[in-house]
Structure formats: structure tokens, C-alpha cells
Amino acid sequence: MSTAIEVRGLTKRYGRTVAVDDLSFRVEAGRVTGFVGPNGAGKSTTMRLVLGLDAPDAGEVLVRGRRYGDLGAPLCEVGALLDAGATHPGRRARSHLLWLARSNRLPARRVGEVLELVGLGEAGRRRAGGFSLGMAQRLGIAAAMLGDPPVLLFDEPINGLDPEGIRWIRALLRSLAAEGRAVLVSSHLMSELEGIADELVVIGRGRLITQATVSELLSSRSDGRVHVRTPQVTEVMTVLAGAGGTVTSTGSDTLVVSGLDSERVAALVAERGLQLHELYRERASLEDAFIDLTRDAVEYVAEVPQEPGA
Amino acid sequence: MTTAALAYGRARAGTLQALRAEWVKLRTVRSTYWSLLLLAGVSILFTAVLTGGSDTQGGSPGHGGDNDIVLDSLAGVWFGQIAAAVLAVLAITSEYSTRMIRTTFAANPRRRTVLAAKAAVVVGVVLAVGLATSVACFLVGQWLLRGNGFNYEGGYPEVTLADGEAFRAVVGSAVYLGSLAFFSLGVGAIARHTAGAITVVLATVLAPVIAIGFLPENLAEPLEKFSLMGAGLAVQQTVERPDNIPIGLVGGLAVVIAYGAAALLMALWLIGRRDA
Numbered sequence: 001m002s003t004a005i006e007v008r009g010l011t012k013r014y015g016r017t018v019a020v021d022d023l024s025f026r027v028e029a030g031r032v033t034g035f036v037g038p039n040g041a042g043k044s045t046t047m048r049l050v051l052g053l054d055a056p057d058a059g060e061v062l063v064r065g066r067r068y069g070d071l072g073a074p075l076c077e078v079g080a081l082l083d084a085g086a087t088h089p090g091r092r093a094r095s096h097l098l099w100l101a102r103s104n105r106l107p108a109r110r111v112g113e114v115l116e117l118v119g120l121g122e123a124g125r126r127r128a129g130g131f132s133l134g135m136a137q138r139l140g141i142a143a144a145m146l147g148d149p150p151v152l153l154f155d156e157p158i159n160g161l162d163p164e165g166i167r168w169i170r171a172l173l174r175s176l177a178a179e180g181r182a183v184l185v186s187s188h189l190m191s192e193l194e195g196i197a198d199e200l201v202v203i204g205r206g207r208l209i210t211q212a213t214v215s216e217l218l219s220s221r222s223d224g225r226v227h228v229r230t231p232q233v234t235e236v237m238t239v240l241a242g243a244g245g246t247v248t249s250t251g252s253d254t255l256v257v258s259g260l261d262s263e264r265v266a267a268l269v270a271e272r273g274l275q276l277h278e279l280y281r282e283r284a285s286l287e288d289a290f291i292d293l294t295r296d297a298v299e300y301v302a303e304v305p306q307e308p309g310a
Numbered sequence: 311m312t313t314a315a316l317a318y319g320r321a322r323a324g325t326l327q328a329l330r331a332e333w334v335k336l337r338t339v340r341s342t343y344w345s346l347l348l349l350a351g352v353s354i355l356f357t358a359v360l361t362g363g364s365d366t367q368g369g370s371p372g373h374g375g376d377n378d379i380v381l382d383s384l385a386g387v388w389f390g391q392i393a394a395a396v397l398a399v400l401a402i403t404s405e406y407s408t409r410m411i412r413t414t415f416a417a418n419p420r421r422r423t424v425l426a427a428k429a430a431v432v433v434g435v436v437l438a439v440g441l442a443t444s445v446a447c448f449l450v451g452q453w454l455l456r457g458n459g460f461n462y463e464g465g466y467p468e469v470t471l472a473d474g475e476a477f478r479a480v481v482g483s484a485v486y487l488g489s490l491a492f493f494s495l496g497v498g499a500i501a502r503h504t505a506g507a508i509t510v511v512l513a514t515v516l517a518p519v520i521a522i523g524f525l526p527e528n529l530a531e532p533l534e535k536f537s538l539m540g541a542g543l544a545v546q547q548t549v550e551r552p553d554n555i556p557i558g559l560v561g562g563l564a565v566v567i568a569y570g571a572a573a574l575l576m577a578l579w580l581i582g583r584r585d586a
Contacts, residue, residue: 095338103331
């Protein structure tokens with residue numbers, strides 16, 4: 001499988017601030033790569049560096065093996081949504097896409113095709129300045145899709161979308177990857193990427209924290225706690241503690257058990273003829289994994305009240 | 311992988327594509343039409359006001375005054391020019407203020423090509439509309455002047471576009487407008503900020519005109535000769551008068567092109583070096 005984007009030792013400083021610090025990662029075709037990090041981690045800067053908009057102080061980015069500036073028809077190689085609001089407010093959506101098409105000698109019929117693709121068919125005649133955020137995001141995605149590129153970059157595409165828009169974009173990202181394209185999606189919220197990303201590139205303070213598949217990341221966090229809901233709290237506690245579990249009561253009819261897996265808990269309770277209303281193994285969420293990973297890398301930290309049992 | 315490496319085999323981002331893209335950009339925003347309408351409208355209006363209010367103060371066949379009726383009819387351009395400057399500034403600074411410049415440079419990373427294409431399209435449009443404007447000013451102005459006594463009876467033989475000097479003045483006015491757009495685009499690309507760029511352009515155009523009134527002759531004359539507007543609009547002069555700007559056709563053109571070239575060369579140099 002070819003490497004769609006290869007970032008090698010990328011460094012970018014703005015004055016004394018190091019926005020991106022010796023960053024290296026790869027984005028492969030046929031999957032969605034989530035690009036996550038807290039605000040100010042350097043995600044947008046990295047995307048601008050990929051597109052050759054900013055010049056790196058060190059390192060390089062190769063897009064399908066070439067520097068961005070050497071691409072003959074960039075829109076056919078990389079589609080990007082950096083900033084949905086970055087259109088002239090007085091220009092009609094259709095005209096915005098038309099100048100882009102002309103700039104890469106793409107057929108004008110692509111304008112109508114991508115407008116249909118993003119569900120803006122009717123709105124194409126409207127001026128971009130009158131668009132809602134969701135419509136602007138769709139127009140930005142239409143622009144990215146104009147050259148039918150095998151590599152796509154989306155910077156915070158889910159930001160500010162309504163639930164319907166979020167559902168649409170998640171499905172779109174999945175289908176683009178399923179078609180064999182490389183999709184890089186940034187977000188400062190890991191939860192946004194749950195269920196879409198196959199792989200994650202986690203950065204903080206401009207540095208790579210980890211590049212891993214979602215399942216690798218989740219399994220590394222699994223700590224095997226089991227939640228139990230039962231009308232016979234005292235009896236169940238006694239049984240489980242007797243079998244070597246560490247049991248904590250978390251409510252009038254709920255318990256959290258560690259040191260025993262869920263199968264063992266179920267068996268012990270059944271042997272004594274006790275009742276269970278609920279039994280589930282705690283799964284680490286991507287969000288938890290993310291917060292753990294980036295704890296040292298967030299720029300601004302606020303004290304968060306700890307949840308009981310967290 | 312179902313996606314072909316290049317889905318559109320003819321696709322490329324070269325000079326011709328940059329020109330066509332910039333042409334679409336220019337013709338799909340309303341500010342272009344407003345600016346061009348103002349360029350023509352303000353120019354013609356001021357020509358009408360200035361020529362409509364003048365008179366010959368006597369004169370007879372063969373004994374007219376030394377009024378430059380060609381220059382007088384083209385004086386409206388002095389006022390309309392601001393619209394050409396604003397159009398050219400906005401063509402580039404609106405891309406920076408909306409951050410659309412990133413889309414532009416992502417679509418074609420050859421930034422100098424993009425800027426040169428934009429300059430060609432904007433200057434071309436201003437030249438065309440500028441020529442129509444100066445022809446209209448000339449015709450309206452001559453018609454009004456004739457009615458005000460600037461005719462054969464008043465000592466002013468009829469002047470038409472077929473007269474070499476008048477033709478040169480009319481075309482020269484359009485060339486000046488094009489050069490001003492060229493300079494303004496360059497300043498816009500350097501400043502990347504609408505208000506800043508317009509301020510610099512207006513100061514360049516107007517400051518010498520104001521300063522000349524306060525300066526002694528030996529300083530005022532070179533300032534007028536080498537100012538953008540003085541050098542550029544000296545081409546409108548068709549009569550020897552003591553208050554003429556003493557610079558010829560070639561000299562005036564050279565000065566005006568030097569302003570535009572200096573701004574655009576600096577912009578071309580900077581555009582590859584700065585982050586977008």
C-alpha cells in the first residue's frame with residue numbers, strides 16, 4: 001500500500017513558539033487516520049505544512065512521494081478542507097467551485113457533480129456569505145472533492161455541525177476510505193473520531209505522542225473492571241470479596257469489581273442463586289485514552305472534578 | 311484502490327489555468343462591477359461638471375485662449391481613478407482577508423504564476439474599461455465644451471479622436487489607469503490588508519499633489535514629474551502652457567511603469583517567502 005502522506009522530522013517555529021516539533025508520521029491509503037491533539041497542539045499548522053502553505057524550518061512532507069509544490073495538478077492529488085469560512089462572501093458557491101476547477105483544468109461539469117455529492121445542489125446559486133456553518137463545511141468538502149483526489153485532508157470538519165451534519169460527514173469519511181482514499185481528519189475531541197478512525201496520530205505541543213490503530217490504543221487502556229447491578233448488594237459483595245475480588249459499592253444497588261473478570265463474576269453469583277440485573281465489563285473509551293496520553297501536553301489545564309471510581 | 315492516480319488526465323495547474331481561474335474570480339464578485347461602474351460614472355460625471363461650467367472668456371476665429379480642451383475633457387479621470395485603485399487592491403487583499411488565499415495557493419502552489427496571472431487579468435480589465443471611460447469623457451467633454459463657446463467661432467477648432475494628440479491623450483489616460491491598477495495590485499499583495507493598501511495607494515497618488523502647493527518651484531517641479539499621477543497624466547497635455555508638467559510621453563510612461571514594476575517585483579519576491 002502506498003504512503004499517501006509522509007511527514008518526516010517536520011519542525012515549524014513562529015517567532016519563539018515551536019508549533020510543530022520534529023514530527024513524523026504516515027498516512028496510508030484506504031483508511032481514515034484521525035489526527036488528534038488538544039487545542040494548540042499543531043494540527044492545523046501541520047496541515048498547512050502538508051499543503052505547502054507554510055514553509056517548514058526543518059523536515060519535509062511528501063504527498064504520494066512528492067513535495068506539494070511539485071504536483072502538476074494538486075486538486076487531483078490532494079483535496080483539503082482547512083477552513084470552511086475561507087470563501088469570498090459575495091461569490092456564489094457555484095462560482096467558487098468554478099474558479100477552482102479552472103485553476104486545475106478540471107471539466108466544469110465537476111462543479112455540479114460535487115455540489116450534488118455534498119447535498120448543495122439547490123444552494124449552488126446562493127452566495128457563500130449567506131451559508132450556515134454546516135453549508136459552508138459542505139461547500140469546503142465539495143471543493144476538496146473537485147479533482148476526485150486519492151488523498152483528503154479535513155481540518156476539524158465536525159466542528160459546529162448539527163447532529164444530521166455530523167452523521168453525514170462520518171458516513172462520508174468512511175465511504176471515502178472504503179473507496180481506497182487516504183483520509184486525514186483532525187479533531188481536538190477523540191470522541192468525534194470514535195467509530196470513524198481506523199488509525200490515530202496523537203500529537204501534543206507539536207510532538208508526536210503516538211501513532212496507533214484504534215484497537216491498539218483501546219486495549220492498552222483496558223483495566224478489566226466489572227460493573228454489577230443487583231438487588232442483593234450485600235450478599236453479592238460478600239461472595240465476590242470472598243473469591244478475591246476488590247469490590248466497591250457505587251450506589252444502592254451497584255458495585256464495581258476489579259480482580260475478577262465478568263465470566264467469573266457471573267459464575268460466582270449464579271452458584272449462590274443470587275440475582276443480577278446488569279453485568280458489564282468496563283471499556284476504556286478513546287476519550288479516556290486520549291486524556292491520559294495528552295495530559296502532559298495540553299497548553300491550558302483546568303482542574304476537573306474527578307468522577308467517583310474514575 | 312478504485313481511485314485512479316489522476317482522475318482527469320488533462321488536469322494541470324499552469325499559466326493558462328491561472329489566468330482562467332483569476333478571470334472567473336474577478337467576474338464573479340459584485341465589487342468588480344461596482345468599481346468599474348464608479349470608474350466610468352465618476353470620471354464622466356466630473357468631466358461633465360468641469361467642462362459644463364467653463365467658458366472661453368472671449369476669443370474669435372484664429373484667436374482663442376490657451377485652454378487645453380483635450381485635457382479639460384479628460385479631467386474626470388483624475389477623480390474616477392480611485393475606483394480603479396480600489397478594484398485592484400481588493401482583487402488581492404480580499405483573498406487574504408477571507409483566507410481564501412490558502413485555497414488559491416493549495417490549488418496552484420506556483421504563487422508567482424498566480425500573482426502574475428491576477429495582475430494580467432485585473433490590469434487588462436481596467437485598461438479596457440479605462441479606455442471606454444476616457445473615450446466617453448472625451449466625447450462628452452468635447453460636446454459640452456463646444457456648446458460653451460470652445461468652437462471655431464471662439465478660436466478653438468474642433469478636435470476629434472482622429473487628431474494624433476487627442477488620440478494619444480485618450481489612450482494615454484487609459485494606460486495610466488491600467489498602470490495605477492498594476493501598482494495598486496502590487497501594493498495590495500505586499501500589504502495583504504485592504505485598508506493599509508488603499509491608504510498607501512491614495513497617499514502615493516495624492517500626497518505629491520498636496521505637497522506641490524507648499525513647495526518652492528525647484529522642488530515642486532521634479533516632484534510633479536516623478537509622481538505617479540503627474541507623470542502618468544502628463545500625457546493628457548496637448549497645448550503648451552506654463553503650468554504643464556514637463557515630462558514627455560516616453561518619460562511619463564517610464565515613470566509610471568517603474569512604480570508598478572517596483573511594487574509588483576517586491577510582491578513577487580515576498581509571495582514565495584511568506585507563509586500564506
